[in-house]
Amino acid sequence: MLKRGDKIEGKWYKNEYTILKKIGQGGVGTVYKVVDYKGYIKALKISEDIMSLTREFEILQKLPLLDNIPRVYEIDDWVYRNKRYYYFVMEYIEGNNLKEIINRGKLSIKDILGISLVLLEMMNKLYQLGYIYGDLKLENIIINRRTKKIMFVDFGGVFKKDGCIKEFTPTYDINSWGIENKNLHIERLIFSTTMLIVCLITKREYNPFRTSMKKMLYIVDSLNISEKLKVFIKDGLLNKFNDINCYIEGLKALLIESASNKTIISNDIIINLIFLVSICFLY
CATH class of the missing domain: 1.10.510.10 (Transferase(Phosphotransferase) domain 1)
Known part of the structure; x- marks a missing residue:
């Protein structure tokens, strides 16, 4: 769906992320390697399924003490070609x-x-x-x-x-x-x-x-x-x-x-x- 150089700006937090490359595809959504407005590399998972995406984000938020899972930062939504998508931003694991x-x-x-x-x-x-x-x-x-x-x-x-x-x-x-x-x-x-x-x-x-x-x-x-x-x-x-x-x-x-x-x-x-x-x- 998205290609290198495309930009996503959240509706609520207004943070901008630039797509670097696609790194994964699952049943719920697609994961991209992105760079934020400060130049930090992160991962962004995006989907049309707000329920599944929100549930995954909330679970990751509840497990902050486990250092074998990525940290999550924010969840937001974005309109692209008249369609609303939901995403959350997390730690990028190299x-x-x-x-x-x-x-x-x-x-x-x-x-x-x-x-x-x-x-x-x-x-x-x-x-x-x-x-x-x-x-x-x-x-x-x-x-x-x-x-x-x-x-x-x-x-x-x-x-x-x-x-x-x-x-x-x-x-x-x-x-x-x-x-x-x-x-x-x-x-x-x-x-x-x-x-x-x-x-x-x-x-x-x-x-x-x-x-x-x-x-x-x-x-x-x-x-x-x-x-x-x-x-x-x-x-x-x-x-x-x-x-x-x-x-x-x-x-x-x-x-x-x-x-x-x-x-x-x-x-x-x-x-x-x-x-x-x-x-x-x-x-």
Whole structure:
């Protein structure tokens, strides 16, 4: 919709933003890299859907103490070609998302397990604060180039514990794969984290409407990884973990084992194990 050089001026705050480039597209809106009137680089998410955009902005405002999410600054509206759009301005995170990273082939098993552990604990922390991150996907997770922290950058799929799911990605949704479950958040968390591990290892995401779980298990069995990791992944996909702490401890054990096994550690380590632990805000 917008191109480089286009300007947006808010109706209420009158702040002007100049479009630099498009950086993302989701179910709710489009995200642009912009520069404000003071010359600061920021991100701007714009949409015609005032309800969804306002809800996302308010959730981000309520989570200011979590340093793994972008800060938000203001919400406003703007008229363009006789149509009203709504937008909010947030911190711009310079870095690469996980999809871009795996396309470059720079993740070892150690990296993948470490990233998955941090993401799981981030989502679990959100849950403890009363929110569920429902739209997990590789494009929504960025590794900050400056701080090396793992960041969530799209909160359109976040909802309150007692609310309805507004957005979700079928790849990481246990129900979309037809796996029997009790509709507990812990089950969804474990399944989505396990599927993330598979996607990062194989460097692709899977469509549950085109790929069966039987096929997924075959793919796992054919991977060049340890038997322990294969069993862990299959148990996670088939919803055999009853306790999230048991899953976390199992993931940590596999991470430690991968760090000590030189045969499966690549030279292109993006995130050091010790650093991963230090940046997780649960520690």
